[in-house]
Amino acid sequence: MKNIDYFNGKVILVIGLAKSGLAAGKLLHKLGAKVVVNDQKPLAENLQALELQQLGVEVICGGHPLSIFERDFDLVVKNPGIPYSNPLIQKAVEKGISVVTEIEVASIISEADMIAITGSNGKTTTTTLIYEMLEGSNRVPLIAGNIGTVACEVAEKASVENVLVTEVSSFQLMGTQQFHPKIAVFLNLFDAHLDYHGTRQDYGIAKAKIFANLTEEDFCVVNADDSEVMMLAQNIVGQKLLFSVKNYVENGAYIEDRFIYFQNEKIIAIEEIVLPGAHNLENILAAICAAKLAGATTKRIVEVLTTFAGVKHRTQFVTTINNRKFYNDSKATNMLATKVAVSAFDEPIILLAGGLDRGNEFDELIPTLKKVKGVVLYGETASKLEKAAKVAEVSFIKIVNTVTEAVSTAYEHSECGDVILLSPACASWDQFKTFEERGETFIKAVYDLEK
Incomplete structure (x- = not known):
């Protein structure tokens, strides 16, 4: 310390x-x-x-x-x-x-340089990827923050030989004054937590506090495909690296001819990456930028990308029962996350969704619901989601009381080759203390069904 x-x-x-x-x-x-x-x-x-x-x-x-x-x-x-x-x-x-908030305390006492990752979606996957990519490098990585391990607790034990890879939320960043990462990563910005922040502008300003104390010796990693993130990063101090899934970027990570590059170095073919979903390419590009800055080797990055299949509760594969694949995406606490999860699959999907009612409607989710075979809904938002599903003309719509009931109901109405996906599009707090608890309930119900 x-x-x-x-x-x-x-x-x-x-x-x-x-x-x-x-x-x-x-x-x-x-x-x-x-x-x-x-x-x-x-x-x-x-x-x-x-x-x-x-x-x-x-x-x-x-x-x-x-x-x-x-x-x-x-x-x-x-x-x-x-x-x-x-x-x-x-x-x-x-x-x-x-x-x-306590990440301010962590930043003040940490001897280890910090890599901080924020964004509306993909934070946990990107944080975990960076941590894994830095394993075996010159500095031992530690993982902390909103991912589940309290940052100040980890920072207390960290030394200059470590690098602290930290997921940070807008809630945490609002409560910072001296918070100073060595590398700040801003993934994307979508409507989320507006009940807390009030407006999308204030939400973006809170996220952008990740850049507030950067110096010319520090780095930021920014999504070149997100105009709002680029605007929020426009006048920051610090060396800027970009990542893009759409275009070539001179200083950063990009995709060309189905290969990922970092600063013109060919890293890996997209077909070799085992992490599912096109949306994860953004997370991978951001992780490569941050990991390379912190000393990761290309060899280790390739090892991670050819073995890392995902984070628990984030489009997590659970098991296959009679040729039905079950996925746990309990971390999808907003509509965007559910849109992203659904888009990751080509197979027919039965979607399990519902949770805390924050007062919003689900019209934004209708185009995504048109792509699913059926929905099983539960929780406070079940009737609102039912309304959106009817507009989307979903083939079958069922309302149940619990996640456990949703699993058995989805299986009863499924066919060989279907994906049964828990991706709630809502916070968990109507029936659960955390999204992790919701995900564990889903997993248990799936394994009980398998028995």
Whole structure:
């Protein structure tokens, strides 16, 4: 770690626990801060708060009382999911207290250079690809961030011999001030999380904070095919590499005659890549740029691309039952992700979809639904998705109560050669705590069906 005295003696309020809040609270306490933790869940049923309390951290649970601000704080570290409309966050801003997320803490203390990856879709796949490509290089890669491992927890143990490959969301980036990756990757920008950010413009601005502290010695990797991303990266400091699936780029990665190139070096034929889906070519090009900048060899990159078949919950192959292939794409929490997943297959598809109702309609999904054989819908959005499926004239439409029911119903209406795809187009929070839990439920239901 570096800057180990940075937080010493500071009074810091951590709002919201889960994995990031617990890790931040423990680390800040260890670094000598006076930490106060506030969480909505009552203390008696809050194992994370109890763990912090046993370490000597003050915990206030069961609500978010404004009386917390009767004392003075130097800093607020908030869970990324807590909106800025939260009264405690508004009070902190009103009092002029900096509000950050734990990746800010990670950036301050990390001795390892950081590669940060953001975008509306493809972050996890790209992050994992970069990590795998850097295995065996001169610097040992560590993986962290929104991918599931808390960044500040990993940064605490990282040294200059490591490189920290970090997936970062717009929620996390909004809460940054000094966040400084060595390599910043911006994949794409589509409508997502507008209930949190308010407008697409504000969403893009939040994402673009990944570039805010780059210097002339740093690098950014930018999607040349996305005009909004290019605009957001227009005036940044840092050396810019581009990637494009459509056109030649002089400095970066591109496709020509069915081969992938990096800075005019032929890397691999597209036919040799095992990761399914045309959409993943963008992720692969971005990963090659970042990995090459960080020291990956072409040999290792080729090894990864000829063996890496995907990330769990991201168009993940589960199994084949009586010539029906089952895929888990639980990470598809928005319509764009579902569009991308459906486009990855040439076979007839039975789509399982539904989840949290954020108030939107699904008209945007109608062209995609026209390409599927049938839909099995569940959750709060089932009736809205049914409406879109009827407009798309989907052959059969079924509504069930649960993901488990959806699996058996889809199988009953399937034929040999079909793909049964969970790609919900919605967040999971109506029935599940996380998209991972939803995906695991799907996988279990598939294996139970196989038995």
